[in-house]
Amino acid sequence: MSNASSYTREDTKELFRELRETGDPEVRETLARLHLPLVEYLARRFKDRGEPIEDLVQVGSVGLLKAIDRFDVDRGVEFSTYATPTIVGELKRYFRDKGWAVRVPRRLQELSLRLNKIVAQLTQELGRSPTVSELAQAAEVGEEEVLEALESGQAYSTASLDAPSGEEDDAPGRVERMGDEDVQLENLEYFASLAPLIQQLPERERTILYLRFFQGLTQSGIAEEVGISQMHVSRLLSRILGYLRDGMVGADQEA
């Protein structure tokens, strides 16, 4: 191991000199490939936070490239030493930017799951979505706790859109039957810059987006229609809007 890595170190220095002289993108790529194991190693340290490891490696690679571009070979520091904080920084920022993707205390996780059921039940009874105080009463906890638990439910909204969202009460069967709604999505495509982004959304997400913003259904209404919980609808909607907003940056600036 130490032999191999010391060989790599010399190799690395040589490559960095070459990169500085020529700016050859292929050299940059070689350097990146050479250090991918470092990224993978660091990414694995974050693997318990519910993000797919491939995504983390991708994020870490951004940090690696930054480090490659900034590294000064004459500083006398090993590249791996230099790159580690940059890569870790990138990973941490990723989690921070995704909201509080932190561990949620078990107590809140449990309450959040319990609330899910109570929300559904109360929505049935009241014919509308319940208020926080109604929830607190039914769950026999304080309003603060309810708010906290609802918030923590949102903390899970970090997974990527493509990830299968089979976390709780998915009933894909019902969504698939709604395929006919697709025709009406031309409403959404009125926003030309959005069309390609919307097309990339999974069927269910598209349906939810359409029902909420163009049919005016409430989240509870959609929950019932699609057969998932209101909290799940809420999470999906937030995620979809975030995705669309991020995706539209380019289009916006052209305008």
Added chain:
Amino acid sequence: MNTTRRDEVVLHVPANAGYVALLRTVVGGCAGHRNFTLDQIDDLRMAVDEAAGQLLKHVVGDGVELAVAEGDQALEVRVSAATSADGAVIDRESFTWTILQVLADELDVRTEGSRTIVTLRALPEVGREDQGRGTA
């Protein structure tokens, strides 16, 4: 605490997407204590998210400000930031406008100097009486 007719909560955060979650949390907390339904609370949170996210794309200042004012009935939520473009940050033709309009009972976007101010108003669905605040 100084109780005027309109209690107001103001939060100023750095112009960084990482802080938007905090704005959401605050608006969720304010609405949660005001007898809004979960649907409405989530709508408001989402609206703040969308408004702040949109402002952040054009921000030139050092931060985004959230102000939640509790009127007699409605909750008035203002999200503002110093922005580069004038008036075009959220135009009526945009998707963001559509979204915000669905999420809030009333929507107003205007510019004051270099600041873009998005104002969202929401009315609780449920009457306040006989709805005591839960245990603290």
